[in-house]
Amino acid sequence: MSVLDPIKTIVVAMLENRSFDHLLGTSSLATYGGRTDFDGLSGAVDPTSQEIANPLYDNFALGHRFRPFVSAHDDALVTDIPHERDAVATQLDFSPVIGGFAMAGFAKAYFEAFPGNRGSPPEPLAMFPPQLVPMTSFLATHFAVCDRWFAPIPTSTQPNRFMALSGFTSVDATIDGPPDQDIVTDWCTRNGVRWRVYHEGFSFMTLFRRRVLIDPNFRSFDDMARDFQSEPDGTFPQFILVEPEYADDPFARHPDDNHPPLPIGPGEAFLSRVYRAVTSNPARWAGTLLIVTYDEHGGLFDHVPPLPIATVAPKGEYPAFKTTGPRVPALIVSPYVAPRSVCHQQFDHTSILRLLGEKFRADATYSPLVSARQEAGGLASVASALNPSVASSPPPEPPAVGTVLAPSYAEPRTPVTPLQKAFARARSEGIATYPDAIAERHPEMLFHEPHPDTGKT
DSSP: OOTTTTOOEEEEEEEOSOOHHHHTGGGGSGGGTOOOSSOOOOSEEOTTTOBEEOGGGOEEETTEEEOOEEOSSOOOOSSOOOOSHHHHHHHHOEETTTTEEOOOOHHHHHHHHOGGGTTSOOGGGEEOOGGGSHHHHHHHHHSEEETTEEOSSSSOHHHHHHHHHHSOOSOSSOOSSOOOOOOHHHHHHHTTOOEEEEESSSOGGGGTOGGGGGOTTEEEGGGHHHHHHHSOTTTSOSEEEEEOOOTTOTTOSSOOSOOTTSOSHHHHHHHHHHHHHHTSSHHHHTTEEEEEEESOOTTOOOOSOOOOOOBOOTTSOSOOBOSOOOBOOEEEESTTSOTTEEEOSOEETHHHHHHHHHHHOTTOOSOHHHHHHHHHHTOOOGGGGOOGGGOOSSOOOOOOOOOOOOOOOSSOOSSOOHHHHHHHHHHHHHHHHOHHHHHHHOGGGGSSOOOTTTOOO
16 A cells, blocks of 8 residues: 555645745744754744854855844845846855865855845844744644755746646746746646646746636635635536735736745744635545645755755756755655655655645656656755655644734835836736636726736835
8 A cells, every 4th residue: 555545635835035034944943842853943032133053054144144043023025136047156155175165154045135235133043933933834844844945946936836837847947928838737737647737826837838728727815714615526617726916917916926025924833724714624635745835945944955856948948957956944744744744755746746646646656857857956855754654634734823924015126126027018918818707707806907018016
């Protein structure tokens, strides 16, 4: 019997731009519980400055030493932290002396991008204590933490999400007008796997496929709990992707994807709603595997060097990446996961695609690209975290998580980002292409249409 046999539905919730140490690392500090079973932060916490005293984490910039510090409050950040390819290379800080990455350039990259912020502690070094991330801490306590899960490539949102959706990417930066390419939902359709996307706001996939606006497999996140509770087994999806409301969407009412400069509270509330939906039907929960992770680190500090896994552009569109990106938070949530368990296997987002191949294809493969990547990096199946003998029922009750609402970005930030432009363009072209369907399914899109070049409404 395979450990995957009890699993009927695989659910993936992917948020935005946070590193492993930023959300989970402090749980390894003596001050905050002292978990020694996964690779978090270590060192003494200064009671006055809240800095973490470990010389291995020291960042030097502007002639000063900067250290990671524990945040006292869940505040919105001053800025979005740089996380495109060049900035990430600075953050990883390759050192010929040690023959590897020092992971000490986070402050330098930040101040190079925002020299006007030099009087403040560098935001990339802010770490959250467990009490400020109650839902993340709950899942880490009651289910499995993966402490070797990396963003696939050391760059920004769009390329990493393409890697998660496809196992390859034809772009190496976030741009206005990302290309269409074969993605996991296409693979599911070809292989007879029922799939669905629940999106709280505007789906990321609309940025390169306008037709998802009228695809019945794309549904409002508000429908998810009801579908888990009452949909017949014959139509219920076997693979589900859950999307939050993105901060870069000019129509976002209450963005909760955790993309800086958002505070973390809205994302914690979103995770609580996802968990409550997948556990709302005991029978369906008994066959569910939920993976919670982040598309990339967002420029935030992590002390673990990336994996030496190369990524080559499909048609030479960009210079090859030699490594993965930094670690990101990753949690495996299922009744077949032991509480407080830790998986030390090496993963990146393409591990999810491999898992789908192992579960739903007789030859246990997703694609040659994914298979080759797994072998090159020694990435193991996510199923290694599962153990059918530890089935838990009923699921543990989640903590009460406040529904703190982030500020609306209906009036975009300045300067307007390529991702904001992409969202605005997708909305504008979607309305022009499918006016009747949009009027019926997305009437909110018909008001205050954003300009595709500026992102402003």
